Amino acid sequence: MRILITGGAGYVGSACLRYVAEQGHDVMVYDSLVMGHRRAVDGHPLVRGDIADTALLTQTLKDFGADAVMHFAAATYVGESVENPEYYYRNNVSGTLSLLNAMRAAGVNRLLFSSTCATYGMAEADTMSEATPLDPFSPYARTKLAVEWMIRDFAHAYGMGFTLLRYFNASGADADGRHGEDHTPESHLIPLVLQVPLGQRDKIMVFGDDYPTPDGTCIRDYVHTRDLASAHLLAIEATEVGTDEIFNIGTGNGQSVMQIIEACETCHGPEHPARDGRPPPRRSAQAGSGCHQAAHQTGLGAGIQRYRSQYRHRLGLAQGASKRVSRLTADLDGLERKTPYR
CATH class of the missing domain: 3.40.50.720 (NAD(P)-binding Rossmann-like Domain)
Known part of the structure; x- marks a missing residue:
């Protein structure tokens, strides 16, 4: 075709x-x-x-x-x-x-x-x-x-x-780290979080911690x-x-903002400002609907590791050059075993 x-x-x-x-x-x-x-x-x-x-x-x-x-x-x-x-x-x-x-x-x-x-x-x-x-x-x-x-x-x-x-x-990046998110300005959560260990920002902002979810932060698929x-x-x-x-x-499973941050282990004391026009607390696909089954093969942990690889590639970082990035890799190992909030 x-x-x-x-x-x-x-x-x-x-x-x-x-x-x-x-x-x-x-x-x-x-x-x-x-x-x-x-x-x-x-x-x-x-x-x-x-x-x-x-x-x-x-x-x-x-x-x-x-x-x-x-x-x-x-x-x-x-x-x-x-x-x-x-x-x-x-x-x-x-x-x-x-x-x-x-x-x-x-x-x-x-x-x-x-x-x-x-x-x-x-x-x-x-x-x-x-x-x-x-x-x-x-x-x-x-x-x-x-x-x-x-x-x-x-x-x-x-x-x-x-x-x-x-x-x-x-979300996610190619397995070889050559391609992924590259927005100006960046607005998506995972790359924003990963900018912290790579020294591109001092901290990550969390908009609201009082939503009706298990940890008070928004859940997304x-x-x-x-x-x-x-x-x-x-x-x-x-x-x-x-x-x-x-x-x-979608995948049918949601991950909260704090779950993403905890997975990346990079937050330097998040702030929780009030926000007008708050987004809905949860948004995920209904399991089994539409093309759901075609879209759940790559786990979140693997996806975040690919993001990390992409950012390292873009910044030209040598393997092992950043202790914070190395720590992030180690902390991601158990991510797939975490039970997602539903």
Whole structure:
């Protein structure tokens, strides 16, 4: 299969790119490189362009002879979406409209869309299935849901097939440490925690310790990008004209903020400031729902070790150069035996 990957220079998009290529498919990346990184493409064909450029997208699809599209290109910062919703609606919604029109013009009718569990909003349930009521609580999440509706309408009107994947907290890095999270600014918990032993920050901040959870901190479902990539490939291979599917992607188990910090053993006296607009206390996939079974192969401990390897690689640290990093490795050994909060 020949698959065009929009946003394929980003964190999850590039992980899927590398995995899909490993499995023998032909891939091409379309990315503006505003947030993505050329090095993440790892030498695969790349067209640098804005997703709003319908003509360039159309020509790229035709020249490549694409059979399907994996669509990751989107702005993803919740806080930024509150401050600048115009950009999020223009980039995420109008950009996807441009892509759909390009697909129609090029005769490409199979699409996989990278959505988010944020479409469920502040759901009170401990776990979420595809039947959980939708109530997105940020402009970012609302643009994702709007795109889902738009894709469905286009598919039904113009003879396309699609699969929508709503996944939980993407995490992890490649086993060789060459690729992983590289956001500016960084906003995800695990890499933020790991910046402490690597000397990039003095401490980690914990936002709230009075949630109705066993240790008072929020619980999230962390799914490794390698497992996400596996689920994406299964989905695109099963998508054909007339396909209309939505799947949650998660592990079914949640880990609290403090569990993550304890696993990394790096916190220098966390602070617990109050926070407006508090996130829901729990968010994890309902076991057995959707593509759940495709997304639980890489354990959290292995995932954090890969993060550590990625950060060491990026900083050029020699093996054993940092005592704090060595201590982190030793403390991770028993992580897989810990019982996760549910």
